[in-house]
Amino acid sequence: xxxxxxxxxxxxxLAPILLWLVLLIILPHIGLFIVSISEKVGPRExxxxxxxxxxxxxxxxxxRTFARTAIMSILATALTLVLGFPIAYYIAKLTKGRTxxxxxxxxxxxxxxxxxxxTFGWMILLRETGVFSNLLQSLGLASGGVEMLYNDAxxxxxxxxxxxxxxxxPLVTTLxxxxxxxIEAGYDLGANSTSIMREIVIPHAMPGIVSGCIVVFMLxxxxxxxxxxxxxxDSLWFTGMIYTQFITRFNWELGAAFGFxxxxxxxxxxxxxxxxxxxxxxxxxxxx
Amino acid sequence: xxxxxxxxxxxxxxxxxxxALPMAAGADTLRLLTWGGYAPEEVIAKFxxxxxxxxxxxxxxxxxxxxxxxxxxxxxxxxxxxSQDRITSAQEEFGIxxxxxxxxxxxxxxxxxxxxxxxxxxxxxxEVYGLPHVWGTSGLVVNTAKAGDxxxxxxxxxxxxxGKVSYRLKRPTLIGFAYSMGLDPFAAYDDADAYQEILDxxxxxxxxxxxxxxxxxxxxxxxxxxxxxxxxxxxxxxxTGGWQLNADDADIxxxxxxxxxLGWIDTFVLPARGRADDAAYDWINFVMxxxxxxxxxxxxxNFTAAVDxxxxxxxxxxxxxxxxxxxxxxxxxxxxxxxxxxxxxxEGATLDRVNAAK
Numbered sequence: 001x002x003x004x005x006x007x008x009x010x011x012x013x014l015a016p017i018l019l020w021l022v023l024l025i026i027l028p029h030i031g032l033f034i035v036s037i038s039e040k041v042g043p044r045e046x047x048x049x050x051x052x053x054x055x056x057x058x059x060x061x062x063x064r065t066f067a068r069t070a071i072m073s074i075l076a077t078a079l080t081l082v083l084g085f086p087i088a089y090y091i092a093k094l095t096k097g098r099t100x101x102x103x104x105x106x107x108x109x110x111x112x113x114x115x116x117x118x119t120f121g122w123m124i125l126l127r128e129t130g131v132f133s134n135l136l137q138s139l140g141l142a143s144g145g146v147e148m149l150y151n152d153a154x155x156x157x158x159x160x161x162x163x164x165x166x167x168x169x170p171l172v173t174t175l176x177x178x179x180x181x182x183i184e185a186g187y188d189l190g191a192n193s194t195s196i197m198r199e200i201v202i203p204h205a206m207p208g209i210v211s212g213c214i215v216v217f218m219l220x221x222x223x224x225x226x227x228x229x230x231x232x233x234d235s236l237w238f239t240g241m242i243y244t245q246f247i248t249r250f251n252w253e254l255g256a257a258f259g260f261x262x263x264x265x266x267x268x269x270x271x272x273x274x275x276x277x278x279x280x281x282x283x284x285x286x287x288x
Numbered sequence: 289x290x291x292x293x294x295x296x297x298x299x300x301x302x303x304x305x306x307x308a309l310p311m312a313a314g315a316d317t318l319r320l321l322t323w324g325g326y327a328p329e330e331v332i333a334k335f336x337x338x339x340x341x342x343x344x345x346x347x348x349x350x351x352x353x354x355x356x357x358x359x360x361x362x363x364x365x366x367x368x369x370x371s372q373d374r375i376t377s378a379q380e381e382f383g384i385x386x387x388x389x390x391x392x393x394x395x396x397x398x399x400x401x402x403x404x405x406x407x408x409x410x411x412x413x414x415e416v417y418g419l420p421h422v423w424g425t426s427g428l429v430v431n432t433a434k435a436g437d438x439x440x441x442x443x444x445x446x447x448x449x450x451g452k453v454s455y456r457l458k459r460p461t462l463i464g465f466a467y468s469m470g471l472d473p474f475a476a477y478d479d480a481d482a483y484q485e486i487l488d489x490x491x492x493x494x495x496x497x498x499x500x501x502x503x504x505x506x507x508x509x510x511x512x513x514x515x516x517x518x519x520x521x522x523x524x525x526x527x528t529g530g531w532q533l534n535a536d537d538a539d540i541x542x543x544x545x546x547x548x549x550l551g552w553i554d555t556f557v558l559p560a561r562g563r564a565d566d567a568a569y570d571w572i573n574f575v576m577x578x579x580x581x582x583x584x585x586x587x588x589x590n591f592t593a594a595v596d597x598x599x600x601x602x603x604x605x606x607x608x609x610x611x612x613x614x615x616x617x618x619x620x621x622x623x624x625x626x627x628x629x630x631x632x633x634x635e636g637a638t639l640d641r642v643n644a645a646k
Contacts, residue, residue: 043380043629061644129517145519150503233504236643248351248458249636250358250381 088171150232174208362560528589
């Protein structure tokens, strides 16, 4: 009797996540996959084939954009880590009580507004008639307007800014769990700051670093707004390409194939990243 | 506590049921898929008061309208407003519209030549799918004080405006440049080889021109901001955008290019699985009334196909329109013919190559 009731409870608790997975993730992907292996032969006539995937490898523009997106996302992830780690370390180890809460809150406040608004904020700062340009001119450092928008550096700034919170939060959590006495013991045994960082702090924070990197990489790779709004005439981004195929070219078949390739790419990069760092997914996600 | 929850639940279920039930004839909900400015609040309020229907507006653009309707096989909306050149190919490929019942239209409200031209352009398999509503052009929006010598599409590639130019990487750019280069793309619409030849020449020109471009703009607000701030002084854009900027800054205005402005007509079409045809026909007959047409022109900035629809239009807008278009420029407007299915694939490949070129 009790076991029946608890089993019912188990299934009831499981139902929402199952519904979510099946209805919103698995079914749409099956549909998308079927679209991606359909080739158009005439108006309202389709046949199955791998032509869309072949088109991707046959056209240099497509796979170059694909590679460019991956490389820039990895770069953005690395930059976010470099910038996020000191912030997280400071918050977790060097502050206490109210200061700590305040700093943590300050990291989060920008995320209370939508990504679109934040990106427009960067546009106002970076554009030729924008805040930075005017500041440089009034300081006498530039004679005319300075254009900082519409290039890859602007995209990088936008991506790092958009995703830094997702790096800081897991890092703060893992660094918090590191016992301060371990660091003190390191000093007592004659280690310097660099070797303590290398031998104690970073190994302990590794699950946080890896999970932060996975999230930031995924967010950057799948970002649409930031590269489109901040990027220039040469700044192609793969998600923008998927949008173009679906909406302006009416070519859902190729767009769906692109979508699957992006899924494969992100899974591959995460897999390689886990192997290289010697972490397993369950350990990473479980501990942080 | 529980009673409250139950009440809430019952209320929610009833509300859903009411929504799901087909509405009684006479008072429908019209789900309108249109462009920004084509369904102003005051017009909707007047329509709802007169007919008892309610209107839900979704604003969009040509491509997204077709994509939305394609995703639902023509459901989700009761009336849509794509441009006339995008009706037959979309109908051929996806079957997302249903024919117009001309007997339910007050045809005396429409300018006869426009009604006939749109009917001809939107005929597929012997049935008419589109009625004309709002028309306008795209051409050049120029800061005449700083770039007064830009009078044609290819002038955007001149060294005098280098780095201060913007246009879209979309099909109107290809067409405009082709005309400016002395080619006739519309005449080659039905001949894929001839059209490809034109596209190749335009591609070379656009790649040459790329260093001149500050950025390829995407949305109407983006180009307006670029022009208003002076970061861009010459661009390809819609006439209304130029006239709106002209209201703030007298130097900036719309210029009809020497090669001809590109003319479009936005239409009324009935999505294949629309549920409120009565309301849709009521809306069409309502907004084509001269007084309502003037109200729409005043907010959208473009003129309509309604007889006497310009009577109540404010004088400033009329003056700007006349400033940009003399009779010769009007006669020179190149009206978009229906896009044959498959043409966009050729154009897409060209645009991709321009985008990728360094």
